[in-house]
Amino acid sequence: MIIEQYGWNEEWKSKWTEMLKPLDSARELVPGRISGDFGSKYRVITGSGEMWGELSGKLRHSLAGSGDYPSVGDWVALSVQDGGAHGVIHAVLPRRSVISRKVPGPNQEEQIVASNVDTLFLVSALNDDFNVRRMERYLIMAWNSGANPVILLTKADLCTDAxxxxxxxxxxAPGVPVHAVSAVQGEGREALLPYLGSGQTVALTGSSGCGKSTMVNWLSGRELQLTQEVREGDSRGRHTTTHRELFALPDGGIIIDTPGMRELQLWEDDGGLELAFGEISTLAAGCRFSDCSHTREEGCAVLAALASGELEEKRLLSYRKTQKELQYQNSKEAKQKRKTMAAASKSKPPRAKGGSWQQVLEEY
Structure with missing residues (x-):
């Protein structure tokens, strides 16, 4: 198997050399890319083929409580066992991009959806699933990840006002490419080819039943993922993908399918809010006060745009709501971090994201 088909290139070779050069154990390790996440086990692509992998005890211990476990798309260092049928993952190479969200429920933990993605397809169907407010949240997640967002509007054949x-x-989504496609009618694939070239990794995310698995099959030209028919009651497809998985495309690229999200709870903001609401950020630069909250201040350029009709009220309301949500989320994260630091002071300090590999490998 040619590992280059799965994105291994000079950039990753350089990271590999930098990570392993000082270690005597480097000769026993091989690079691999995680192609499937099944909880306690991973499917990994290496130069010698595909194998099952699991975390070493030391790596699992070092990541416990961080939520920073390897994800689909990660490049890892592993030792091969059982004649190539099985591998033990000892480290994760520093990531180029990380798509993540808060885990569903009350727990303050990050869930990594996919790593090392160049383009994130934000999928929404052009039927009753269409929802611009939901798309704003996906855009924030995309901008925070380091991947380039592209909006994919599926099921164009079911829409009369596309x-x-x-x-x-x-x-x-000003400035973000928007493509309408129909897998049933075979329309729109050519416009997506620039994102699917050799060495490029794309991931699909969206709500349950929006057509992601159908897109994977259509773009690959193979039946890689199970799909189900659209329900008559609400025009939505039934959710079929149950785990994250990576596939090689005939055009040379890589595509990652992810389970549909019934809810998207944002994890943290690294400038994604301002990018997703770019026109409000631009207007805010003209406000009289640098700390303007855009609610009632004199000289507020955002409120002036609202009054003149330049800015839609629902857009501003969505911005305020999401801003408050992120502020609340950040306060909860800060509280959780203080608890973690207090607990760590009695044992071992927590490791920074993407930076745990060095000590783990030295111990290995």
């Missing part, structure tokens, strides 16, 4: 919905989505 042009109007495309225009609405373009207003919601």
């Amino acid at each position: 042009d109007a919905k495309i225009a609405e989505m373009e207003r919601t």
Whole structure:
């Protein structure tokens, strides 16, 4: 198996050399890319083929409580056992991009959806699943990840007013490419080819039943993922993907399918909010006060744009709501970090994201 087909290139070779050069154990390790996440086990692509892998005890211990476990798309260092049928993962190479969200429920933990993604397809169907407010949240996640967002509007064959919905989505996501496609009718694939070239990794994310698995099958030209018919009651497909998985495409790229999200709880903001609401950020630069909250201050350029009709009220309301949510989330994260640090002071200090590999490998 040619590992280069799965994105191994000079950049990753350089990271590999930097990580392993000082270690005597480097000769016993091989690089691999995680292609499937099944909880306690991973499917890993290496130069000698595909194998099952699991975390070494030391790596698992070092990551406990951090939520920073390897994910689909990660490049890892592993030792091969059982004649190539099994591997033990000892470290994760520093990531280029990380798509993550808060885990569902009350726990303050990060869930990594996929790693080392170049382009993130934000998928929404052009039927009753269409929702611009939901797309705003996905855009924030995408901008925070380091991947380039592209909006993919599927099931165009089921929509009678596709042009109007495309225009609405373009207003919601200024500067972000928007493509309407129909796998049933075979329309729109050519526009997606620039994202699927050799060495490129794309991931699909969206709500349950929006057509991601159908897109994977269509773009690959093979039946890689199970799909189900659209329900008549609400025009939505039934959720079929149950785990994250990576596939090689005939055009040379890599595609990652992810389970549908019934809810997207944002983890933290690294500038994604301002990018997702770019027109509000631009207007805010003209406010009289640098700390303007855009609620009632005199000289607020955002409120002036709202009064003149330049800015839609629902857009500003969505911005305020999401801003408050992120502020609340950040306060809970800070509280959780203080608890973690207090507990760590009695044992071992927590490791920074992407930076745990060195000590683990030295111990290995």
